[in-house]
Amino acid sequence: MTAAKSIVRQLLPSTVYYVARKLCHAPRRIVRKGREWIVAFGLGIGFIATRTKLPTLLLFFGLSPGDDLLCTAVLRELQKRHGTNLLMISNHSELFNGGDATYVWPAGNQHDYISVVSHYRRFARLWLRDFKRAVYGGYDGQDQFEAPSRHIIAEMCASVGIKGPISVRPYVALTDDEMAISSWAGGKIVIMSSGMGARHPMLNKDWYAARFQDVVSALREDLEFVQLGSPSDPPIRHAKDLRGLTSLRQSAAILYNARLFVGTVGFLMHLARAVDCPSVIVYGGREAPWQSGYICNINLYSAVPCAPCWRANRCDFERRCMKEITVPDVVSSIRQMLSKPRNPLSVESIEIH
Secondary structure (H helix, E strand, O other): OOOOHHHHHHHHHHHHHHHHHHHHHHHHHHHHHHHHHHHHHHHHHHHHHHHOOOOOOOEEEEOOOOOHHHHHHHHHHHHHHOOEEEEEEEHHHHHHHOOOOEEEEEEOOOOOOHHHHHHHHHHHHHHHOOOEOOOOOOOOOOOOOOOOOOOHHHHHHHOOOEEEEEEEOEEEEEEEEHHHHOHHOOOOEEEEEEEEOOOOOOHHHOOOOOHHHHHHHOOOOOOOEEEEOOOOOOOOOOOEEEOOOOOHHHHHHHHOOOOEEEEEOOOHHHHHHOOOOOOEEEEOOOOHHHHOOOOOOEEEEEEEEEOOOOEEOOOOOHHHHHHHHOOHHHHHHHHHHHHOOOOOOOOOOEEEO
């Protein structure tokens, strides 16, 4: 027997097995794919049956409330250019009540959102709709994010094909009743102690809970404070404690009425801007204010040689950028912001080519 025949005889059983297995699984895959297309078809028929207009565009980012909130800026720019009937895929539908999203569909949980979003993508393809995923940078899967070359809202708008001038700010539309119920927060300072209770906690965004406490202690004779945040955030003495007790919209209404927000980069910073509440933000050096902040705020940034690093938790310099921002720096910034009229807040405009 030649060497070639010997090799063929060795390979033949495994090859036959491989082909047979593929043939056995083919009907199963065909049935699954067919079922998925039927679901996509059914979604469209549901619109037609209820005499509801099909969405012209579906927008998706991810699962965290902060990223979804930033999508309100993208939706506003899309609405200006393409009109209504925009569909947002989000688990935080309350952020979009009264806003620019005509429809909000759930994104699923951490384990099944890829499958859920695939259904929506298939729906868009079947019914000739646009499906867009907003992004503003990559991630290496460990600790390093890709640093954006412009504001993340501009990056998100560009990623879905928007061109021309855009306004760098998110939006939340509150009702008169929501604003009235939280009117008790008028004149008060909203403060947070930590951002480590976020969906994706990043130590390099965090200041120090003890220093936030010192800020309140230094000003409590003159000002009243309200603490918002996650239940796991360290409590701040001499502040009204609302950690974990408010919905997203209740937090927005409190910020709408408050005189000022004091905190770090994260959801509450963006939520404050969405409802026109000025802020003092401890940036440190993980990211720069021109990349994610707002020009109407006082942003305490440390321009150390390694900044902005865009690392989540690792640091080779013991977080020097945060250590260099002191309690007197924050107290002075609060007093400076309080010396100005609360509104109107300035809005940055960026041209996307």
